[in-house]
Amino acid sequence: MKQYLSNKVNIGNLVLGGNNKILTQSMTNTNTVDLDSSTLQCLTILKSGADMVRLSAPNKKAAKAFKDIKVELNKSGFQNPLIADIHFNASLAIEASVYADKIRINPGNLVKNRINKTEDSELEEVEKVMIEILKACTKNKTAIRIGVNQGSLSQRILDKYGDTAEGMVVSAMEFLQICKKYDFRNIVVSMKSSNTLTMIYAHRLLVQEMLKENMHYPVHLGVTEAGSGLEGRIKSAFGIGTLLYDGIGDTFRVSLSEPPENELKPSKQILDCFPTKVSTTVENINKLNTSFQPFKTLCVENEEYKYPIIIDRKTSEKIKTDFIIKDDNLECLSNKKRFNLIPHPEYNNIKAVHNNTEKNTILIIRQQAGEALSVKNQIIELSKNPTNRFFIHLDLKDTPKKDIAVNASVELGPLLADNLIHGFFIDGFNLPENILEISYAILQASRLRLTKTEFISCPTCARTLFDFTSVLEEVKSKTQHLAGLKIAIMGCIVNGPGEMADADYGCIISGKNTFDLYKGKKCITKKIESHKLVNALIDTIKEDGNWKDK
Secondary structure (H helix, E strand, C coil): CCEECCCCEEECCEEECCCCCCEEEEECCCCCCCHHHHHHHHHHHHHCCCCEEEEECCCHHHHHHHHHHHHHHHHCCCCCCEEEECCCCHHHHHHHCCCCCEEEECCCCCCCCCCCCCHHHHHHHHHHHHHHHHHHHHHHCCEEEEEEEHHHCCHHHHHHHCCCHHHHHHHHHHHHHHHHHCCCCCEEEEEEECCHHHHHHHHHHHHHHHHHCCCCCCEEECECCECCHHHHHHHHHHHHHHHHHHCCCCEECCCCCCCHHHHHHHHHHHHHCCCCCCCEEHHHHHHCCCCCCCCCCEEECCEEECCCEEEECCCCCCCCCCEEEECCEEEECCCCCEEEEEECCCCCCEEEEECCCCCCEEEEEEEECCCHHHHHHHHHHHCCCCCEEEEEEEECCCCCHHHHHHHHHHHHHHHHHCCCCCEEEEECCCCHHHHHHHHHHHHHHHCCCCCCCEEEECCCCCCCCCCCHHHHHHHHHHHCCCCCCEEEEECCCCCHHHHCCCCCEEEEEEECCEEEEEECCEEEEEEEEHHHHHHHHHHHHHHCCCCCCC
């Protein structure tokens, strides 16, 4: 069987793709033209472990600033590649290619005034613009990332496909076909979304479509607008880890609404789960699911569960579990019924539930770190019996406490993303509330069981007019109990309106210390002072009848 392997791409003094190591990166949130602060933050990011740094280039001064920032970094002994983030203005991509090692362009907003154009005329305009960018990047030996974002697809793509994984892939392929036509190969491509499942399916579909066209461009991974804290780390690890287990991904960024250097610790934790790149075949890539798989109902003594369940050794007053496992017994807390666990006759890593109804046979599979693929294949084989249902006993007792959340997300992601399991038990350090908090956050990231508010918030960058971290944390602390509600807090107009289109309520920075408040896709109040935002948001939620007291 033919192996799947991406092409090698030169980015400054580094080589991305092929069998080379997976590279990490972060992005500054300083004003790029501020040489001192931008250089200092680049140094902080690089010293924290990043291989590359991305900076915004919203104008010509910012694009030219890359030259001086590089000089200062070189003085400190760093020759790492710098990446210019470009939106809206193709001429800035050409300007930045002179100084940056790679430019990121967004297919959704590279060409202006696209709404009323026909498909042919728009593609002609895209090609005309891209020819000039490709010429400049060829001359300057600059790589390009075709960075598709679900929140900023062109109107033409939205009209035809909606904000779907398919639409994202079509958007990317249009640009990749132009690059192929003009024999430009120094390309990286990405499919970013704040929805982990959309991000996973879009990347899988992209690689499948590229293979049809004999394209093997390296892939950049990331869950955009992942948020902050535990939830942001788990969402990123879930999406990135699942794709790395698929054998997809050559570089990634953990995007957090925190200081950028904070992104590198979880990045290293993800990398540590993959000492070497996962080797896969073209056949395996083409078998990957690219759409949501329905959850199969679990029946336990005539009680039905239509979502994955949580298992632990004991429950707590603060966070409840569904089942308790103790010795060789499994107890359902809702009806206090106990079931004996007996060894499986064929598999030494499986125990079966005895005395369950004949509707389902529950198999509890013991999985250790690094075994997600082998367990996934085992489940696929055992799923040939349609009555089988699967729980995972994820044994991370040898994993340091600080790594449990990221490691568990990486290991469970491939199984939850394809709806292969019906529950899991993380067997780690003996602090049940922490384990249960991690467990529910993983299910929240999987979109299979929402038990609290879903927050969408962007990592700040040079386009953000002020630090909104304190506002974000206040919004989270006062609204996190609204299970199933989606609230977005966005730093700028680039991805803000689009990325939060799926949210029930959204807040976008609209000026110095002001926000615009949205209900769905409609702006309902403009220029709210930041210290009044949380109350305005809560009042709106209450007016709509969606508020619940804690």
